[in-house]
Amino acid sequence: MVVSVMVGILFFDVEKEGENLAPIIEGEIPSNILFGSIDSLSLNITDEEMGGLTVTATLDGNPIQDLMDAGGNLVIDISELEVGSHVIKVDATDSLGQDSKWTTVFIIEYPDEGFTVIVVSSNEIFVERGNGTTVSGVLVHQSMETCELEWSDGNVDEFSLNLPYDEDGRFDLEFSDIQENLTISVRGTCGVWVDSSETEVFNITVTEPAEEPEPARGCTDPEANNYDESAEEDDGTCTYDED
Structure with a gap:
């Protein structure tokens, strides 16, 4: 700033030196980052005397090895970070010993993949003893190529039988000559980053064939009285x- 000072009839222009402030640390770091979407984050550190700056930075407590360029730009590599919460801390000190501290927290998370769903028309199936039936349904997920479908006729925690499904997610599981009640569990598991699963349980109840009614008895001769x-x-x- 220039200040005019009058002494007698003379004017002298006296320039007031600008105040030397502490370093300024700036960075627009998103609070939530999708895993694999970006590889680095950028910060900018400025000061009246850039050559006199001393900068230390850490990521999750570990020193950041990336070098700041002459313009004060610091690029931080996050390509190897896992999903979870992370902290960046920066400390900048100028030649006058003025110190600025900057901290940010961000979270790396997997994209939302929705849920695994199995659509069925009925979980209760009744079949006559000795007959057969089919357990059917549709597996639904936005990334069907990642899905695995299994079934079990016993312990719901022991799925070991693969169940094929078509390109639309439809599946059919056929049973024949059923002699006793069955409990069939079908489990679908899908996901690129995070697995989600759903289990549907089908109860197959055996019924006894209906007894055929006894034929009506009587005289069947049209010539009879x-x-x-x-x-x-x-x-x-x-x-x-009688004749």
């Missing part, structure tokens, strides 16, 4: 006129 047209089995009771 007591012919019974509703009779299905002749009971020997037909009567006839």
Whole structure:
């Protein structure tokens, strides 16, 4: 700033030197970062005397090896960081010993992949003893190529039988000659970064075949006096006129 000072009839222009402030540390670091979306973060450190700056920086407590350029730009490599919370701390000291500290916390997270879903029409199936049935459904996930479908007819924690499904996620599991009640569990597991799973349990209940009603008995001879047209089995009771 220039200040005019009048002494007698003379004017002298006196320039007031600018105040030397502490270093300025700036950086727009997102609070949440998708895993694999970016490889580095940038900071900028400025001061009236850049040559006199002493800068130390850490990432999760470890010294940052990346060098700051002459313009005060510091690029921090985060390509090897795992999912979770991370902390960057920067300490800048100028030639006058003025100190500035800067800290930021950011989280690296996996993209949202949605949920694994198994759609079925019914979990309760009834079948006559000795007959067969089919357990069907549709596996749904936004990354179907990552999915695995398994089934078990016993312990729900012991899935060892692979269950194929088509390009639309449809599956059919056929059973024949069923003699006893069955509990069938089907589990789908999908995900690129984080696995999600869903299990559907099908209860197959065996029923006894319905007993066929006994045939109606009566006289089945149309020539008889007591012919019974509703009779299905002749009971020997037909009567006839004597000649």
